[in-house]
Amino acid sequence: xxxxxxxxxxxxxxxxxxxxxxxxxxxxxxxxxxxxxxxxxxxxxxxxxxxxxxxxxxxxxxxxxxxxxxxxxxxxxxxxxxxxxxxxxxxxxxxxxxxxxxxxxxxxxxxxxxxxxxxxxxxxxxxxxxxxxxxxxxxxxxxxxxxxxxxxxxxxxxxxxxxxxxxxxxxxxxxxxxxxxxxxxxxxxxxxxxxxxxxxxxxxxxxxxxxxxxxxxxxxxxxxxxxxxxxxxxxxxxxxxxxxxxxxxxxxxxxxxxxxxxxxxxxxxxxxxxxxxxxxxxxxxxxxxxxxxxxxxxxxxxxxxxxxxxxxxxxxxxxxxxxxxxxxxxxxxxxxxxxxxxxxxxxxxxxxxxxxxxxxxxxxxxxxxxxxxxxxxxxxxxxxxxxxxxxxxxxxxxxxxxxxxxxxxxxxxxxxxxxxxxxxxxxxxxxxxxxxxxxxxxxx
Amino acid sequence: xxxxxxxxxxxxxxxxxxxxxxxxxxxxxxxxxxxxxxxxxxxxxxxxxxxxxxxxxxxxxxxxxxxxxxxxxxxxxxxxxxxxxxxxxxxxxxxxxxxxxxxxxxxxxxxxxxxxxxxxxxxxxxxxxxxxxxxxxxxxxxxxxxxxxxxxxxxxxxxxxxxxxxxxxxxxxxxxxxxxxxxxxxxxxxxxxxxxxxxxxxxxxxxxxxxxxxxxxxxxxxxxxxxxxxxxxxxxxxxxxxxxxxxxxxxxxxxxxxxxxxxxxxxxxxxxxxxxxxxxxxxxxxxxxxxxxxxxxxxxxxxxxxxxxxxxxxxxxxxxxxxxxxxxxxxxxxxxxxxxxxxxxxxxxxxxxxxxxxxxxxxxxxxxxxxxxxxxxxxxxxxxxxxxxxxxxxxxxxxxxxxxxxxxxxxxxxxxxxxxxxxxxxxxxxxxxxxxxxxxxxxx
Numbered sequence: 081x082x083x084x085x086x087x088x089x090x091x092x093x094x095x096x097x098x099x100x101x102x103x104x105x106x107x108x109x110x111x112x113x114x115x116x117x118x119x120x121x122x123x124x125x126x127x128x129x130x131x132x133x134x135x136x137x138x139x140x141x142x143x144x145x146x147x148x149x150x151x152x153x154x155x156x157x158x159x160x161x162x163x164x165x166x167x168x169x170x171x172x173x174x175x176x177x178x179x180x181x182x183x184x185x186x187x188x189x190x191x192x193x194x195x196x197x198x199x200x201x202x203x204x205x206x207x208x209x210x211x212x213x214x215x216x217x218x219x220x221x222x223x224x225x226x227x228x229x230x231x232x233x234x235x236x237x238x239x240x241x242x243x244x245x246x247x248x249x250x251x252x253x254x255x256x257x258x259x260x261x262x263x264x265x266x267x268x269x270x271x272x273x274x275x276x277x278x279x280x281x282x283x284x285x286x287x288x289x290x291x292x293x294x295x296x297x298x299x300x301x302x303x304x305x306x307x308x309x310x311x312x313x314x315x316x317x318x319x320x321x322x323x324x325x326x327x328x329x330x331x332x333x334x335x336x337x338x339x340x341x342x343x344x345x346x347x348x349x350x351x352x353x354x355x356x357x358x359x360x361x362x363x364x365x366x367x368x369x370x371x372x373x374x375x376x377x378x379x380x381x382x383x384x385x386x387x388x389x390x391x392x393x394x395x396x397x398x399x400x401x402x403x404x405x406x407x408x409x410x411x412x413x414x415x416x417x418x419x420x421x422x423x424x425x426x427x428x429x430x431x432x433x434x435x436x437x438x439x440x441x442x443x444x445x446x447x448x449x450x451x452x453x454x455x456x457x458x459x460x461x462x463x464x465x466x467x468x469x470x471x472x473x474x475x476x477x478x479x480x481x482x483x484x485x486x487x488x489x490x491x492x493x494x495x496x497x498x499x500x501x502x503x504x505x506x507x508x509x510x511x512x513x514x515x516x517x518x519x520x521x522x523x524x
Numbered sequence: 525x526x527x528x529x530x531x532x533x534x535x536x537x538x539x540x541x542x543x544x545x546x547x548x549x550x551x552x553x554x555x556x557x558x559x560x561x562x563x564x565x566x567x568x569x570x571x572x573x574x575x576x577x578x579x580x581x582x583x584x585x586x587x588x589x590x591x592x593x594x595x596x597x598x599x600x601x602x603x604x605x606x607x608x609x610x611x612x613x614x615x616x617x618x619x620x621x622x623x624x625x626x627x628x629x630x631x632x633x634x635x636x637x638x639x640x641x642x643x644x645x646x647x648x649x650x651x652x653x654x655x656x657x658x659x660x661x662x663x664x665x666x667x668x669x670x671x672x673x674x675x676x677x678x679x680x681x682x683x684x685x686x687x688x689x690x691x692x693x694x695x696x697x698x699x700x701x702x703x704x705x706x707x708x709x710x711x712x713x714x715x716x717x718x719x720x721x722x723x724x725x726x727x728x729x730x731x732x733x734x735x736x737x738x739x740x741x742x743x744x745x746x747x748x749x750x751x752x753x754x755x756x757x758x759x760x761x762x763x764x765x766x767x768x769x770x771x772x773x774x775x776x777x778x779x780x781x782x783x784x785x786x787x788x789x790x791x792x793x794x795x796x797x798x799x800x801x802x803x804x805x806x807x808x809x810x811x812x813x814x815x816x817x818x819x820x821x822x823x824x825x826x827x828x829x830x831x832x833x834x835x836x837x838x839x840x841x842x843x844x845x846x847x848x849x850x851x852x853x854x855x856x857x858x859x860x861x862x863x864x865x866x867x868x869x870x871x872x873x874x875x876x877x878x879x880x881x882x883x884x885x886x887x888x889x890x891x892x893x894x895x896x897x898x899x900x901x902x903x904x905x906x907x908x909x910x911x912x913x914x915x916x917x918x919x920x921x922x923x924x925x926x927x928x929x930x931x932x933x934x935x936x937x938x939x940x941x942x943x944x945x946x947x948x949x950x951x952x953x954x955x956x957x958x959x960x961x962x963x964x965x966x967x968x
Contacts, residue, residue, distance in 0.1 A: 084619045095562035114895045116872035116902030118539035119546050123649050146639035147585040171528045181919045183905045195590035205567050428560035451558045458560030461627045475625045
C-alpha cells in the first residue's frame with residue numbers, strides 16, 4: 081500500500097511530544113485532585129438529540145453509523161461524538177443524580193471531536209481538561225471564583241507562558257442590552273462575540289444592518305464591549321454609560337464579587353473583559369476565556385462559565401460552573417513555536433548491552449535489577465559490536481550504556497555516553513543522577 | 525427533558541470506579557516505561573480502507589459523517605473509528621518511519637470502538653493498553669517472549685487475579701494443516717478459533733461439512749487443538765501426531781524458544797495452548813491470549829501476537845509483535861463480581877469547615893496550606909452547622925474535618941470523623957496517616 085499521510089485537523093505527536101502531553105495531563109490531574117475534584121469519564125458518544133438541544137453547535141457534530149447497519153434502519157441509535165465535555169457531564173449528572181452527592185466536584189480529561197472543515201489551525205480532535213462543580217437547585221457564587229483559581233493553579237504547574245482569565249458575566253451584557261431596549265439580546269451577544277475576529281466596525285455594521293439596532297444602541301454595545309479592567313473599576317465605567325436594569329445590577333454585583341475574591345487569592349489572575357461573550361448558548365452568568373501571553377491572537381486556551389439550566393429533568397435542576405483547558409491547543413501552539421520539547425524520545429535511562437545472544441539472559445537480569453529500583457531500562461536489540469550498541473542509545477538520547485560482567489564474578493561497567501566516563505557499577509545499587517531518571521521537559 | 529438512560533455497550537463508571545481505572549492505567553504505564561516503551565497516541569479515526577484492508581473486521585466498524593455534510597459528497601473523507609490500536613500503530617509507523625528509530629518500542633493506552641450489536645457483555649467502547657515492538661525488515665525472535673513478560677509484569681502491578689498467557693504459533697497450526705494437505709489453512713484456523721464457544725463436536729462438523737475435510741483430517745486438527753502444556757513438551761505431542769512440514773518445524777522451534785525463555789523469566793507465565801488461533805488476519809507467528817484466574821469463561825483479558833506484514837509500503841517492511849491488555853474488560857469483570865472498589869468516592873482527605881461566609885477566606889487559606897504539602901483538600905460548600913458540614917465529609921468518605929481558628933492566634937483543630945478524635949493542629953505541619961492520603965483500592 082502507499083505510504084499513509086496525516087489527516088488535517090487530527091494531530092498526532094512523536095513520542096517525545098506525547099511524553100510532554102502525558103506529563104501535562106498528569107500535573108493538571110494532580111492539581112484537580114488536590115482540590116477535591118473526583119475523576120469522571122463519559123463515553124465518547126451521545127444521542128444526537130442530547131448534543132443538539134442547546135443549538136448553534138449542530139454544524140460541528142460527527143455522527144456515527146455501523147458499517148453493516150441496514151441502509152434505513154437503526155434510527156433509534158442516532159449517535160454523535162461529543163463536541164465538548166460539559167454537555168456529556170450534564171447528562172451524566174442527571175443519569176446518576178441518585179448516586180452522587182451534591183455539590184459534586186468532578187474533573188474530566190478526554191478528547192472531543194468537532195466535524196468542522198479544517199481551517200486556521202482548528203482541530204477536529206483534541207484533548208480538553210475540564211473541572212465543574214454542580215449543585216442541586218442552586219449553586220453558591222463562591223464557586224464562580226474557585227473554578228478559575230483552580231484552573232490557574234493547574235496551568236501554573238505547566239512550563240507554559242502566563243495565562244490571564246478574561247472574565248465577564250452574561251447577565252451584565254444581557255441586562256445592559258435590555259436596558260437599551262434591544263429586542264433580541266442573545267443575537268447581539270453572538271455578534272459581539274466576533275469582535276476579536278472581525279473588529280469593531282464590522283460588528284457595528286452587523287448590529288445595525290442585520291439586527292436593526294440604532295446608531296446609539298450599537299455604539300453603546302461597543303462601548304460596553306470596550307471595557308476591560310484588572311480590578312472591579314469596570315463597574316463605574318459601565319454605570320457611566322447611563323444604562324439601567326435589574327439584570328445589569330445583578331451581573332455587575334456577581335462580576336465584582338468574582339473579581340475581588342479571585343484576585344485576592346491569585347493576584348492578577350482575572351481581567352474583567354466585557355467583550356467576552358462565549359458562543360455556546362448554555363451559559364447564564366459568569367463566563368471565562370483564558371489567554372496565554374504571547375499567543376493572545378491564537379484565541380482562548382481555556383474557556384467556561386456558569387450554566388444554571390443545562391442539567392434539568394422534570395423538577396430536578398443542577399446548576400453548574402466550570403472551565404475547560406485546551407490541552408491540545410496549548411501544546412500545538414508551543415510545539416509549533418519550538419517552545420517545548422522532551423530531553424529524549426524514549427523513557428529509558430539505561431541501555432544494557434548484550435555481549436552475545438547466548439548471554440542475553442545475563443543482560444535481561446541486569447535490566448530487571450535496575451527496573452526493580454525504578455530505573456527505566458531497555459536491553460540492546462542484538463549482540464552487535466559495542467560501538468553499534470552505543471549508537472543505538474545515542475540516537476534515542478539514552479544517557480547510559482551498561483556493560484554486563486564478562487565473567488560470573490567480574491565487574492559490571494556503566495558508561496555515560498555524553499561524557500564518555502566509564503566506571504565499575506553494581507546493578508543492585510547504582511543510581512543515575514536524578515536529572516537523568518526520566519525525560520525532562522525543556523523550554524528552549 | 526426526560527432523565528437520560530445508559531447506552532448498552534458504552535460503560536461509564538462512578539467516580540470511585542474511575543479512580544480505580546485511572547490507578548490501573550497509571551501503574552501499567554509505569555511498568556511499560558520502566559521497560560523503555562515510549563508513549564504514542566493515535567487519532568481515533570482512520571480512513572476506512574486502512575481499517576478494512578485486513579478483512580474480517582468490517583462488521584465491527586463505526587463510520588463517521590459530518591452532520592452538515594452534503595448528502596452525497598465528502599466521499600474522500602471516508603473515516604471510521606479504530607477498532608484496535610494495532611492497525612493505527614502500523615499506519616503511524618509507516619507515516620513516521622523517517623522520524624523513528626528501529627527497533628521501535630511503544631505503548632499506547634486508548635479507547636477503541638466496535639460497532640457490534642451489544643450482547644453477552646461485549647463492549648462497544650473500551651480502553652486497551654498495548655505494547656508493541658517493530659523493527660525494519662526483520663524482527664528478532666526474543667521480542668516474542670519479551671512482550672508477554674512485560675505484559676505480565678504490568679498485570680502483576682494490579683490488584684487482580686493471576687493471569688496466564690495461553691500461547692501458540694500460527695506457523696505451527698498452518699504448517700500442520702499443510703502437512704495434512706488441507707487446501708485452505710486460514711479457513712480451518714477460523715473454525716478452530718471457535719472451539720471455546722461452540723465445542724469440539726460442532727467444530728468437527730463444521731470442518732467436515734463446510735470446509736470439506738475428511739474425518740481423519742478433522743480429527744487430526746482437533747487433536748492438535750487439544751494439546752496444552754506448561755512447558756516445551758507440547759512439541760513431542762505434536763510430533764507424535766505424525767504430520768510433517770517445514771512450516772510446522774519452524775512453528776515448533778519458535779514456540780519452544782518463546783516458552784523456555786518466558787517461563788525462565790516468569791515461571792508459570794506461559795501455557796503452550798494449541799487451540800489459540802486469534803481471529804484477526806494479520807498475525808503471522810506467535811499468538812497470545814491472556815486469561816484471568818476465575819474468569820476463564822469470560823474470554824481473554826489480553827491478546828496479541830506477531831504480525832510480519834501489517835506495516836508495509838513499497839519495499840519497506842516493519843514486522844512487529846505486541847500484546848493488548850483489555851483494561852475495561854478486566855475492570856468490568858471485577859467491578860461486576862464486587863471484587864474491586866475505592867475506599868472513598870472523592871480524592872479529598874480533608875474538608876475544611878467554614879465558620880461563616882465572612883471568614884471563608886480563612887478556610888481557603890488553611891486548604892491552600894494543606895494542598896501545598898500535597899494533601900487533597902476541599903472547603904465546605906456553605907457555613908452550615910458543623911454537624912451538617914461533618915455529614916458532608918462523611919457521605920463522601922472524607923476522613924478528616926478541619927476547624928479553622930476562631931481567633932487570629934487561636935488554635936486550629938482537626939477531627940478524624942471515623943474515631944471522633946479531635947486535636948489541635950497546625951496547617952503548616954499536620955500530616956494525615958499515609959494510608960488516608962489518597963483513596964485506597966480495596967479487594968474485599
